[in-house]
Amino acid sequence: MENFIVSARKYRPATFDTVVGQKAITNTLKNAIKNHYLAQAYLFTGPRGVGKTTSARIFAKTINCLNLDLENNPDVIEPCNECESCLSFNQNASFNIMELDAASNNSVDDIRRLVEQVRIPPQVGKYKVYIIDEVHMLSQAAFNAFLKTLEEPPPYVKFILATTEKHKIIPTILSRCQVFDFKRINVVDIAKYLAFVAEKENVQADEEALHLIAQKADGAMRDALSIFDQLVSFTSGNVTYQKVVENLHVLDYDYFFKISDQFLSGDISSVLVIFNDIIERGFDGQHFLIGLGEHLRNLLVSRDAKTIDLLETSASIRKRYYNNSNKFSSAFLLKALDLNTQCDVNYKASNNKRLLIELTLMQMVALGSGISESVSKEQIPALPVQKKAKERIASPPSIEEKKPYAAPVIKEKAKEDPVVSTKISEPEIKEQTVPSQTKVEESTTSVKRMPKGIGLGVSIKAEENSKLEDVNPDAYMIGKEDIADEFTQDDLDKVFNIFLDRIKHNQGLYATLKTNKAVLRDGFIIELRVHNDAQKSVLDEKKFELMKLLRVRLNNYKLKSDIKIIENGNSVRIIQPAERYKAMVEKNPNLKKLKDNLNLELEF
Numbered sequence: 183m184e185n186f187i188v189s190a191r192k193y194r195p196a197t198f199d200t201v202v203g204q205k206a207i208t209n210t211l212k213n214a215i216k217n218h219y220l221a222q223a224y225l226f227t228g229p230r231g232v233g234k235t236t237s238a239r240i241f242a243k244t245i246n247c248l249n250l251d252l253e254n255n256p257d258v259i260e261p262c263n264e265c266e267s268c269l270s271f272n273q274n275a276s277f278n279i280m281e282l283d284a285a286s287n288n289s290v291d292d293i294r295r296l297v298e299q300v301r302i303p304p305q306v307g308k309y310k311v312y313i314i315d316e317v318h319m320l321s322q323a324a325f326n327a328f329l330k331t332l333e334e335p336p337p338y339v340k341f342i343l344a345t346t347e348k349h350k351i352i353p354t355i356l357s358r359c360q361v362f363d364f365k366r367i368n369v370v371d372i373a374k375y376l377a378f379v380a381e382k383e384n385v386q387a388d389e390e391a392l393h394l395i396a397q398k399a400d401g402a403m404r405d406a407l408s409i410f411d412q413l414v415s416f417t418s419g420n421v422t423y424q425k426v427v428e429n430l431h432v433l434d435y436d437y438f439f440k441i442s443d444q445f446l447s448g449d450i451s452s453v454l455v456i457f458n459d460i461i462e463r464g465f466d467g468q469h470f471l472i473g474l475g476e477h478l479r480n481l482l483v484s485r486d487a488k489t490i491d492l493l494e495t496s497a498s499i500r501k502r503y504y505n506n507s508n509k510f511s512s513a514f515l516l517k518a519l520d521l522n523t524q525c526d527v528n529y530k531a532s533n534n535k536r537l538l539i540e541l542t543l544m545q546m547v548a549l550g551s552g553i554s555e556s557v558s559k560e561q562i563p564a565l566p567v568q569k570k571a572k573e574r575i576a577s578p579p580s581i582e583e584k585k586p587y588a589a590p591v592i593k594e595k596a597k598e599d600p601v602v603s604t605k606i607s608e609p610e611i612k613e614q615t616v617p618s619q620t621k622v623e624e625s626t627t628s629v630k631r632m633p634k635g636i637g638l639g640v641s642i643k644a645e646e647n648s649k650l651e652d653v654n655p656d657a658y659m660i661g662k663e664d665i666a667d668e669f670t671q672d673d674l675d676k677v678f679n680i681f682l683d684r685i686k687h688n689q690g691l692y693a694t695l696k697t698n699k700a701v702l703r704d705g706f707i708i709e710l711r712v713h714n715d716a717q718k719s720v721l722d723e724k725k726f727e728l729m730k731l732l733r734v735r736l737n738n739y740k741l742k743s744d745i746k747i748i749e750n751g752n753s754v755r756i757i758q759p760a761e762r763y764k765a766m767v768e769k770n771p772n773l774k775k776l777k778d779n780l781n782l783e784l785e786f
């Protein structure tokens with residue numbers, strides 16, 4: 183393998199038909215030759231390495247080929263590569279082709295020399311072809327010197343100007359040329375060509391490996407071939423996917439599939455560990471973001487048979503995307519892509535780039551796993567999805583259900599004199615600070631106040647109203663609605679304990695659910711029992727997560743939840759800051775005066 187010939191040169195196409203990925207252009211050129219309709223000058227534009235110069239050379243060779251027989255063989259418009267003219271072309275010894283790299287020969291003198299040669303007709307063959315590469319680099323004076331010749335060249339002269347920057351070509355030149363726009367070559371075409379080269383060279387190469395090289399080459403065949411050459415020598419002729427990943431320092435698909443799986447499972451820790459692994463392997467954050475964005479985009483286009491062709495991957499990766507894509511809703515993918523883009527935009531300006539990405543990943547997990555907002559609030563401090571209203575859930579039930587907790591209390595009392603206000607709030611404070619007996623009262627009144635607290639129908643409705651519905655409408659349920667495995671109370675307990683572990687920080691609810699385990703009712707209703715409205719609202723928020731956990735782990739997607747408020751005098755009470763404030767005001771009404779006079783806001 184040491185003497186591996188540089189493929190980029192060796193496998194440079196020698197005929198129109200072997201030019202990769204530019205069919206439209208080569209066909210047009212062939213037709214022009216066939217119909218004797220040759221322009222004086224051509225402008226080939228497009229990115230580097232996509233076949234501009236190669237096509238120009240084939241064109242020059244073909245129109246000079248001695249075996250080109252348009253009368254008797256009009257359908258073979260290719261150089262024979264055998265005649266004297268073709269052979270001298272192939273050996274770079276033809277006098278009929280002049281190549282000038284305008285990047286290094288851009289002076290007036292260079293152009294003058296060229297113009298002088300134009301006067302001498304070809305000795306062998308019909309045409310003299312001048313290929314001027316990077317023509318936009320010509321100096322203004324050189325352009326001017328060239329213009330006259332370009333306007334009225336002798337009939338045996340053809341110009342082919344090539345450039346990567348068409349916008350820099352002045353209109354007077356553009357208007358004299360027939361313009362061809364060369365496209366980036368797509369990954370599949372490049373990979374196919376690499377496979378062809380590998381076979382010719384007896385090199386072992388995975389399809390995935392070649393696709394990866396093609397992707398890295400970004401549409402340029404020349405780059406793809408030179409990367410391929412390097413890898414052949416690095417790997418001693420056995421180009422595997424893994425080795426390409428290592429050598430090209432490419433972020434593996436595996437990483438992204440692992441991460442997106444965790445989006446659904448809700449496992450924030452795993453995502454952070456995977457991301458850490460990526461950073462430790464020396465990838466920079468933005469590189470990762472670009473890869474993640476591409477991955478999400480690939481998942482999105484794989485969801486539809488119409489767009490799956492937009493995937494520029496090998497067949498096996500494509501299949502993997504296809505199989506994975508149905509796990510995600512379009513809404514989730516769009517939202518995740520949006521988060522990814524925002525992160526990318528803010529990346530440069532961020533002082534803590536790593537945290538920015540981690541935060542974005544956490545948001546995606548929250549989004550994808552159906553972790554309710556209150557949970558995400560606890561785990562992710564700065565989630566934009568968190569809503570003021572959610573804070574209410576952590577507080578005890580207030581007099582008014584619909585408004586943020588602090589508001590009504592302050593408003594009502596502000597109008598009144600402190601003495602009266604204490605009187606009014608008295609029973610309310612008792613109700614909340616004195617445990618047992620009054621608690622029962624509270625529970626019953628709240629049931630009365632909110633009859634929707636009970637019953638299956640209501641819990642489904644609550645789910646419909648959930649904010650999550652907008653983002654991830656039960657994506658994990660798709661296609662599984664009819665699965666309903668049987669399970670025992672013991673199975674249920676095990677899964678329920680996992681959930682309990684997750685809500686340990688909420689001591690009150692944890693204690694309640696620990697003593698009142700979830701039970702199966704009517705074959706498909708999971709009955710959950712809590713002590714009061716506050717606990718119920720917290721549980722309502724987490725219900726989505728819980729039901730997902732139960733449905734998936736127990737493999738029963740017909741399960742529904744029903745949360746009941748039961749009376750129990752011995753429950754553990756957590757005193758909330760709001761209650762503490764009320765109690766303090768009760769003891770010392772001056773506190774409220776102080777608050778009002780100084781116009782202070784309560785922070786709960």
Ligand SMILES: [Zn+2]
Pocket residue numbers: 246247248249250261262263264265266267268269
């Ligand atoms: Zn020939």
